[in-house]
Structures are given as C-alpha cells and as structure tokens.
Amino acid sequence: MRLKCYRTLPFVLSMALTGWALLLAATGAVAQNGTQVPELLGLEDFPEARVMMREYRPDQTYVLALSTFKKVGGTWSAEREQRVQGNVLSRTLELPSGFSAREGFRFYEEQLTSGRARELFACEERECGGSINWANNHFNVIQLYGLDQFQYYSVYEIVRDDTVYYASLYSVRRGNRRVYVQLDLVQMPEVDRPALTLxxxxxxxxxxxxxxxxxxxxxxxxxxxxxxxxxxxxxxxxxxxxxxxxxxxxxxxxxxxxxxxxxxxxxxxxxxxxxxxxxxxxxxxxxxxxxxxxxxxxxxxxxxxxxxxxxxxxxxxxx
CATH class of the missing domain: 3.30.1330.60 (OmpA-like domain)
Structure with a gap:
C-alpha cells in the first residue's frame, strides 16, 4: 500500500505539469515582466515536440557548466564553470514518441553549429555522470532526471555580428521512454565576452x-x-x-x-x-x-x- 501511494505522487505532479505546459502553449510564453519572449538565434523547435516550459529572464547571471559534476564537501558542482551575465532564454521540450535523445540533441546541435560556433565542452551517455545532477543541480528541471546511458550535453559559444550567445544543450531519455531536451541560451554583447573563453x-x-x-x-x-x-x-x-x-x-x-x-x-x-x-x-x-x-x-x-x-x-x- 505504501508503494502504491508513493507511485501516485509523481502521477499527480505529472498531471499538474502537463496542465501548466498546455496553458503556456495556449497563451504563448511571456517574460517575467509580461512581455512576449524573443526568439534568440531564430531556432526552430523539434517538429511536433511539446513545449513544457519557455522562459525569458533579461539581464540575469547564468552558470555555464564546462565539466561534469563532482561531489566536494557534500555538495555536487561542476569542476569547471563560468558565470556570465546576459539575457537568458530557457526551453524544455518533450519529443514525440519514437524519437531518441540523440536525435533530439542532433536536431538542435545542427542549428547551433550552422554558423560561427565553437564547442566549449561536451559529454555523452555515462561519461556525463549522473543525470540527476544535470536535472537538479544545473537546470533545475525535474523532467530531465533520466537514464545515464541515454544523455547528451554540450556548451557552445556562438558569435553573430557583435553579439555572443552561449548555448547549454542537454537531452535525456527517462525510464518511461519519454525524451526531453533542454536548451538554455544566454545573449550578451561581444565586448562582455568572459576571459575564460578568450x-x-x-x-x-x-x-x-x-x-x-x-x-x-x-x-x-x-x-x-x-x-x-x-x-x-x-x-x-x-x-x-x-x-x-x-x-x-x-x-x-x-x-x-x-x-x-x-x-x-x-x-x-x-x-x-x-x-x-x-x-x-x-x-x-x-x-x-x-x-x-x-x-x-x-x-x-x-x-x-x-x-x-x-x-x-x-x-x-x-x-
């Protein structure tokens, strides 16, 4: 009986999250100040993917994870990271049934690297470490907690004219075979590019x-x-x-x-x-x-x- 109750909670949460995602899709995503979310880089979403979350946060600090996570002093954190300041656009998508985490990852990777782009860090499958760290400690999106052997992550620096974008891309397959993709974009003037990437x-x-x-x-x-x-x-x-x-x-x-x-x-x-x-x-x-x-x-x-x-x-x- 205790197991049955335990299994019911994720179901209730899933239904609530689904309703929230549908509400976002119906009303259009908005920024924290109520304005319409800009489409940084003009990227296309995966065909027929369900947008679980799309959020725009202007002039925010974002931490780029440039390594896998290690536990130090009881806290999990990336061994190498870089804080950047800029306009942040985050999106979480659930892919249609039948598509793999690799396919979702490649779809966005091809768009991100079609111009002047440079990969700062990448890992795949078990070399990325525990999926729970990416879900809970980095992206803070519970749906991203999946199977370690079906996960892909990359960070890119993209230069368009006088603007620099940093893209954190992650995809994962969960135990229920659902596949999720997370893409965070940070936009800043090129003159503010952090020294780490120079x-x-x-x-x-x-x-x-x-x-x-x-x-x-x-x-x-x-x-x-x-x-x-x-x-x-x-x-x-x-x-x-x-x-x-x-x-x-x-x-x-x-x-x-x-x-x-x-x-x-x-x-x-x-x-x-x-x-x-x-x-x-x-x-x-x-x-x-x-x-x-x-x-x-x-x-x-x-x-x-x-x-x-x-x-x-x-x-x-x-x-």
Whole structure:
C-alpha cells in the first residue's frame, strides 16, 4: 500500500505539469515582466515536440557548466564553470514518441553549429555522470532526471555580428521512454565576452582550425581626425601569450573599414586600425616582425555583419 501511494505522487505532479505546459502553449510564453519572449538565434523547435516550459529572464547571471559534476564537501558542482551575465532564454521540450535523445540533441546541435560556433565542452551517455545532477543541480528541471546511458550535453559559444550567445544543450531519455531536451541560451554583447573563453588555448584552436578569427571587443572611438581603437584587453593578453607559446607563428593583423569614404581612405583607415592593435601587442613584448599589418578597406564584405570596422587575426604559413 505504501508503494502504491508513493507511485501516485509523481502521477499527480505529472498531471499538474502537463496542465501548466498546455496553458503556456495556449497563451504563448511571456517574460517575467509580461512581455512576449524573443526568439534568440531564430531556432526552430523539434517538429511536433511539446513545449513544457519557455522562459525569458533579461539581464540575469547564468552558470555555464564546462565539466561534469563532482561531489566536494557534500555538495555536487561542476569542476569547471563560468558565470556570465546576459539575457537568458530557457526551453524544455518533450519529443514525440519514437524519437531518441540523440536525435533530439542532433536536431538542435545542427542549428547551433550552422554558423560561427565553437564547442566549449561536451559529454555523452555515462561519461556525463549522473543525470540527476544535470536535472537538479544545473537546470533545475525535474523532467530531465533520466537514464545515464541515454544523455547528451554540450556548451557552445556562438558569435553573430557583435553579439555572443552561449548555448547549454542537454537531452535525456527517462525510464518511461519519454525524451526531453533542454536548451538554455544566454545573449550578451561581444565586448562582455568572459576571459575564460578568450584563453590562449582557445585562440590557438581557432587559428589551427579556421586559420583566423575576428578580434573580439573591437570598437572605434574618437573623430575623423583622431580615430582610436578599443580592444578587449583579455583578447590582447591571450593573443600575446599564445604568440609567446607558439614561437614559430606569424599572424597578420588585417583591418577592415566600411565607412562612406573612398576605397583609398577606407584602406588607409583600416590599416591604421591594424597598426594600433599591433602597438598593443608590441607593448606585451611581441616582435613587430611576427605581426605584419594590412588594410583592406571594404574589399572583404563577407564578414561585415553590422560592424562598421573590424580587425582579423590571420595565421600565415610558417616559413
């Protein structure tokens, strides 16, 4: 009899949660201040999936879990984590019957990685540790407590124009064969990107894989007679450290300018941007011979986005 009563409680909770989910679906999700929830990144939901929860929290602190969980002093926490501040959009979905946790995970992974995206951490199945930690200690969503052998997790950094998004994606299959997907998105200006994701190892990975990256936190201030560049100091520190570690590397600093001036003026101005970045690196002890500068003006519009100017760091072939 005690077992029967014990099994009834989850059923009642499930019915209550189902009713709440249906209410959300019928009325449309709203933010804490009553406004309509924005669709960050324009992602599509899994076809015919049931939205259990969609919540928007502007200007909130969010903890990115960059490792699995370990118990320290009686408390479970991620060994590596990073706090970020931004607009947070969370959604929990139940997939239609017949689909696996892997299929749900891949559906969102493909959308998240279709542009400029970088994986910060990933695990799958039992290597993620106990599903209960992801459900209770990280996402705080009871439906995510499932089977350890059917779970998938990744964290991505996504750059769109001058905005950075961090995506925490988790999918799991429960013992009743229901599959749930959790996706949390954090939106922030690129200039506020945390230093953890601008480490020398991260920048080195970008240069090895893509051959270049756009210098984050770049801005132009001043007037037409005295344009000055503002750059993330953590980015300069990380790049200088990387060049000290990789003593054989030479990287070009390539300036771009999309102002209304003539091409000649654009090229002159964009070269000036790159030269100012070079001076910051030289102040960190980087040899001028290892950081040649170029100014392309508006001749490379593919990466413009909403920027009026930018500087790219391009790895050159080793001699």
């Amino acid at each position: 480490s020398p190892a991260v920048l080195g990975e970008r240069l090895r894989e893509a051959g270049y990256f756009v210098l984050p936190g770049f801005d132009v201030v001043g007037s037409a007679q005295d344009w000055r560049v503002s750059v993330s100091e953590s980015a300069i520190d990380a790049l200088a450290t990387l060049l000290r570690q990789e003593s054989g590397w030479v990287v070009a600093l390539v300036g771009h300018d999309y102002g209304a001036d003539s091409l000649e003026a654009q090229q002159s101005q964009s070269l000036h941007y790159a030269e100012q970045v070079r001076e910051k690196l030289k102040a960190q002890g980087v040899s001028e011979q290892r950081i040649p500068v170029f100014g392309l003006g508006s001749l490379s519009p593919a990466g413009k986005g909403e920027r009026s100017a930018r500087v790219e760091v391009v790895r050159l072939p080793e001699r």
